[in-house]
Amino acid sequence: MSSTTLLNEFPAPRHDTSSSNIQGAVAEFVGILGKDNVISDKEALAPYSTSEWSSYSPGKTEVSSVVVCPSTTEEVSRVMEICHRRRLPVTAYAGGTSLEGHFAPTRGGVCIDFQGMDQILKVHKDDLDVVVQPAVQWEVLNEELAKDGLFFPPDPGPGAMIGGMVGTGCSGTNAYHYGTMRDWVLSLTVVLADGTIIKTRQRPRKSSAGYDLTRMFIGSEGTLGLVTEATLKLAVKPMNEAVAVASFASVHDAASCVSEVVKQGVNIAAVELLDDVQMKCINTSQTTSRSWDEAPTLFFKFSGAPGEVKEKISIVQKLAENANKKTFTFARNSEEVDELWSARKVALWSILQMKQQPTDHVWTTDVAVPMSRLPDIIEQTREEISASGLLGGIVGHVGDGNFHAMLLFNDDQRKVAESVVHNMVKRAVEMEGTVTGEHGVGLVKRDYLEHELGKTTVDTMRRFKQALDPLCLLNCDKVVRVQVPKQGEIPEW
Amino acid sequence: MSSTTLLNEFPAPRHDTSSSNIQGAVAEFVGILGKDNVISDKEALAPYSTSEWSSYSPGKTEVSSVVVCPSTTEEVSRVMEICHRRRLPVTAYAGGTSLEGHFAPTRGGVCIDFQGMDQILKVHKDDLDVVVQPAVQWEVLNEELAKDGLFFPPDPGPGAMIGGMVGTGCSGTNAYHYGTMRDWVLSLTVVLADGTIIKTRQRPRKSSAGYDLTRMFIGSEGTLGLVTEATLKLAVKPMNEAVAVASFASVHDAASCVSEVVKQGVNIAAVELLDDVQMKCINTSQTTSRSWDEAPTLFFKFSGAPGEVKEKISIVQKLAENANKKTFTFARNSEEVDELWSARKVALWSILQMKQQPTDHVWTTDVAVPMSRLPDIIEQTREEISASGLLGGIVGHVGDGNFHAMLLFNDDQRKVAESVVHNMVKRAVEMEGTVTGEHGVGLVKRDYLEHELGKTTVDTMRRFKQALDPLCLLNCDKVVRVQVPKQGEIPEW
Numbered sequence: 001m002s003s004t005t006l007l008n009e010f011p012a013p014r015h016d017t018s019s020s021n022i023q024g025a026v027a028e029f030v031g032i033l034g035k036d037n038v039i040s041d042k043e044a045l046a047p048y049s050t051s052e053w054s055s056y057s058p059g060k061t062e063v064s065s066v067v068v069c070p071s072t073t074e075e076v077s078r079v080m081e082i083c084h085r086r087r088l089p090v091t092a093y094a095g096g097t098s099l100e101g102h103f104a105p106t107r108g109g110v111c112i113d114f115q116g117m118d119q120i121l122k123v124h125k126d127d128l129d130v131v132v133q134p135a136v137q138w139e140v141l142n143e144e145l146a147k148d149g150l151f152f153p154p155d156p157g158p159g160a161m162i163g164g165m166v167g168t169g170c171s172g173t174n175a176y177h178y179g180t181m182r183d184w185v186l187s188l189t190v191v192l193a194d195g196t197i198i199k200t201r202q203r204p205r206k207s208s209a210g211y212d213l214t215r216m217f218i219g220s221e222g223t224l225g226l227v228t229e230a231t232l233k234l235a236v237k238p239m240n241e242a243v244a245v246a247s248f249a250s251v252h253d254a255a256s257c258v259s260e261v262v263k264q265g266v267n268i269a270a271v272e273l274l275d276d277v278q279m280k281c282i283n284t285s286q287t288t289s290r291s292w293d294e295a296p297t298l299f300f301k302f303s304g305a306p307g308e309v310k311e312k313i314s315i316v317q318k319l320a321e322n323a324n325k326k327t328f329t330f331a332r333n334s335e336e337v338d339e340l341w342s343a344r345k346v347a348l349w350s351i352l353q354m355k356q357q358p359t360d361h362v363w364t365t366d367v368a369v370p371m372s373r374l375p376d377i378i379e380q381t382r383e384e385i386s387a388s389g390l391l392g393g394i395v396g397h398v399g400d401g402n403f404h405a406m407l408l409f410n411d412d413q414r415k416v417a418e419s420v421v422h423n424m425v426k427r428a429v430e431m432e433g434t435v436t437g438e439h440g441v442g443l444v445k446r447d448y449l450e451h452e453l454g455k456t457t458v459d460t461m462r463r464f465k466q467a468l469d470p471l472c473l474l475n476c477d478k479v480v481r482v483q484v485p486k487q488g489e490i491p492e493w
Numbered sequence: 494m495s496s497t498t499l500l501n502e503f504p505a506p507r508h509d510t511s512s513s514n515i516q517g518a519v520a521e522f523v524g525i526l527g528k529d530n531v532i533s534d535k536e537a538l539a540p541y542s543t544s545e546w547s548s549y550s551p552g553k554t555e556v557s558s559v560v561v562c563p564s565t566t567e568e569v570s571r572v573m574e575i576c577h578r579r580r581l582p583v584t585a586y587a588g589g590t591s592l593e594g595h596f597a598p599t600r601g602g603v604c605i606d607f608q609g610m611d612q613i614l615k616v617h618k619d620d621l622d623v624v625v626q627p628a629v630q631w632e633v634l635n636e637e638l639a640k641d642g643l644f645f646p647p648d649p650g651p652g653a654m655i656g657g658m659v660g661t662g663c664s665g666t667n668a669y670h671y672g673t674m675r676d677w678v679l680s681l682t683v684v685l686a687d688g689t690i691i692k693t694r695q696r697p698r699k700s701s702a703g704y705d706l707t708r709m710f711i712g713s714e715g716t717l718g719l720v721t722e723a724t725l726k727l728a729v730k731p732m733n734e735a736v737a738v739a740s741f742a743s744v745h746d747a748a749s750c751v752s753e754v755v756k757q758g759v760n761i762a763a764v765e766l767l768d769d770v771q772m773k774c775i776n777t778s779q780t781t782s783r784s785w786d787e788a789p790t791l792f793f794k795f796s797g798a799p800g801e802v803k804e805k806i807s808i809v810q811k812l813a814e815n816a817n818k819k820t821f822t823f824a825r826n827s828e829e830v831d832e833l834w835s836a837r838k839v840a841l842w843s844i845l846q847m848k849q850q851p852t853d854h855v856w857t858t859d860v861a862v863p864m865s866r867l868p869d870i871i872e873q874t875r876e877e878i879s880a881s882g883l884l885g886g887i888v889g890h891v892g893d894g895n896f897h898a899m900l901l902f903n904d905d906q907r908k909v910a911e912s913v914v915h916n917m918v919k920r921a922v923e924m925e926g927t928v929t930g931e932h933g934v935g936l937v938k939r940d941y942l943e944h945e946l947g948k949t950t951v952d953t954m955r956r957f958k959q960a961l962d963p964l965c966l967l968n969c970d971k972v973v974r975v976q977v978p979k980q981g982e983i984p985e986w
Binding site for chain 1: 494495496497577581594617619620621624642643660661664668672673675676685686689690691692693694695696697698699700701702703704705706708709711712713717718729730731732752755756757758759760766797798799800801804805860862863864865866894895921922923926927928929930931932933934938941942945946947949950951952954956957959960961962963964972973974
């Protein structure tokens with residue numbers, strides 16, 4: 001009659017992934033979805049376990065036995081009824097862009113591939129909302145919405161799809177002004193572990209009726225239910241947009257400029273920081289048409305009525321001067337806007353371009369801290385990266401206290417990279433921050449949660465998991481552990 | 494092994510409110526809190542059950558047996574350990590401003606009065622956050638924050654306290670631009686039903702690490718845990734503020750003006766609608782220094798850099814003209830700003846002023862619908878109020894599709910008022926809206942949840958309640974029912 005579930009109290013998952021059970025399930029799946037939508041060819045299964053950019057390397061057994069491709073909520077529900085009855089573990093797959101092992105099928109079983117559910121169902125332009133299926137890419141959605149002068153603000157990595165964006169509680173460069181995924185979902189249709197279909201809300205723009213199930217599913221990484229439809233809030237495209245770029249002698253100078261902009265209440269649309277290493281990579285990889293000062297650089301975005309944008313640029317220019325800017329450039333037309341912003345856009349790509357051998361990898365990680373601590377944690381991380389001998393660029397959503405490190409390492413340097421990431425996470429926790437600002441914990445950061453939040457809080461999360469998915473069918477092992485780890489399995493803090 | 498809890502599956506609460514159990518508990522409470530902080534005098538207990546402005550009238554048995562006044566999280570935890578062991582139901586009390594019977598102690602037992610926990614613990618001005626206890630009033634908080642040029646945006650009714658604001662997931666006039674309570678809480682310290690203390694987060698401005706427990710507690714109306722501390726996000730006060738007031742021949746004209754402002758992407762700080770009845774009440778009650786056109790009226794708030802504010806006013810003025818405005822006035826200085834905005838501020842007060850007999854009451858209720866449906870639902874509701882013979886003013890957070898009706902009625906007219914509210918709720922649900930945009934469901938709107946959300950969704954909420962509070966100790970009977978109602982107890986839909 002307690003309120004939390006301790007690790008050793010969670011009933012050990014008793015999945016049945018025997019080949020006879022899988023074969024029986026496959027026959028049932030084929031009956032519902034047709035033969036073409038049930039994949040069990042071994043070679044076709046592997047890509048559903050990981051990606052080139054994931055920081056988690058799945059073990060050999062971490063592969064699903066069958067992939068199913070439903071096209072409706074009802075089909076997903078029927079698939080889950082079968083998996084529930086047969087005790088088959090289930091992993092959801094859509095864009096495959098997550099970074100921390102979110103869709104590694106640790107227990108095998110069934111993978112639900114949502115890529116067939118990619119329709120924009122209805123744009124309500126007078127209500128500023130849209131109803132979509134989970135495999136709609138946010139860039140594709142925004143192309144469609146642009147026709148009505150609208151857009152959906154959350155802007156994570158390219159290729160990400162709404163289902164996964166809900167799963168990780170993503171954000172991006174627009175989060176400073178517009179907020180994160182948690183702020184832009186009005187309602188979700190979700191299939192629960194036993195096949196029950198729920199819809200968390202209708203379409204009001206706000207509500208205080210009952211528990212906030214919508215936000216409970218956002219950031220739950222597919223462990224509490226499967227999103228089959230989403231109603232998203234939309235924003236009206238600003239009248240005008242402008243971009244300014246300012247370089248500084250140090251990260252601290254850049255950060256103090258941002259701090260003044262925030263304190264003066266200048267309502268900017270975005271502010272991003274790229275460090276000197278990152279700027280150098282962009283030059284070296286020649287991924288943009290212009291060449292850049294190789295110094296810590298701020299990218300500002302402004303939006304609003306024409307006079308308003310000009311006024312804000314001039315205020316920010318003055319504040320950049322007070323903070324000893326090295327250079328300050330602003331775009332005079334939409335082509336220049338795109339050109340200036342392009343450097344921010346290609347940041348990750350430019351690091352990937354530095355790979356030379358097949359044994360080279362890029363590890364992208366993020367943490368977030370209270371805003372005032374950001375310059376310190378960035379500087380300490382930069383020093384460690386530099387001392388480690390790895391190449392590592394820093395990109396910061398500086399208005400949110402959130403930053404990414406992108407580390408280039410080869411197979412021999414994996415331990416070094418692990419240690420850099422570990423220390424970055426530890427620093428963030430010690431500065432009252434979080435182990436991830438926008439990527440989610442997946443498998444790689446799961447065991448850090450207790451350090452960040454405390455044991456009782458994680459035990460409360462485990463209680464939620466147990467309540468909705470007592471058999472631990474949905475993306476088992478993610479977010480919270482459900483079985484006591486072996487000795488030495490968790491690295492020392 | 495299912496994912497939801499049906500109503501007849503919830504274990505019937507077996508509370509023990511016998512006088513011997515209460516006496517034993519009182520002795521234990523005195524041991525922890527001291528005699529002065531344990532109240533069991535009958536006359537002192539009644540005010541903890543309801544208020545003058547609540548739309549719920551508690552029955553005679555709906556009164557707590559004892560009120561305790563803790564001052565720390567640890568004391569709250571020890572109180573809950575006692576209540577858990579003795580199976581005593583618990584209701585939390587702070588500002589007492591809620592409207593739908595949120596703190597009516599339906600099962601008697603223990604009331605925890607948080608009013609002693611009213612400290613602002615720490616302002617982190619460089620991080621734009623503040624740590625507070627639950628009984629801090631939002632107006633008091635904003636007075637303190639103004640010293641640093643900061644403010645906390647959610648602005649519900651006067652006197653509301655942070656604990657209750659979390660409980661109802663409140664908002665107010667700032668929600669259109671800044672969002673609701675759900676967007677402004679970084680972290681909560683919560684005591685669970687068994688006394689376990691958890692802290693949902695540290696202080697990063699955003700995070701995607703683990704389930705969003707913070708938002709699970711926001712809007713949970715004290716049924717999942719007791720908030721003993723909150724870390725709140727803060728905003729920087731805008732450089733300048735201005736207000737404009739425009740009256741129109743009809744609600745539809747006013748709404749079409751707002752719709753154009755929104756579509757053009759004019760970034761306004763707030764937009765509120767008061768109908769002609771409401772404006773007349775303000776004139777009649779003489780609650781402001783100026784007299785107003787008795788027509789549907791929009792109140793716009795603008796903020797930003799000086800030029801930006803002027804530019805936005807002139808755009809809105811033009812759009813108001815296109816929508817056939819009757820009058821358009823804007824404030825030229827901060828005194829005029831206060832004077833113009835005062836009419837919006839006194840709306841509820843002006844209706845209360847119309848009460849003439851002790852048997853007169855005011856029923857304040859709210860719903861929200863997709864934005865485009867707001868003019869229709871307001872007009873239909875106005876027609877019904879007018880036909881009913883009641884006096885009823887309308888105040889709309891029109892940018893959010895949310896509006897309030899404030900009905901003046903006497904004891905003989907209660908059935909008529911009930912029917913107006915019922916039909917307003919029904920209309921909102923049929924327009925894909927919600928039964929409450931910012932007041933919460935409490936007891937009065939609880940049974941509407943299934944109509945709004947569907948049975949399986951409410952069954953999922955009930956599963957969450959069961960998971961965290963299996964004995965149903967915390968504010969039992971609120972949000973979701975835990976026992977099958979008697980025949981006829983729920984009015985027909």
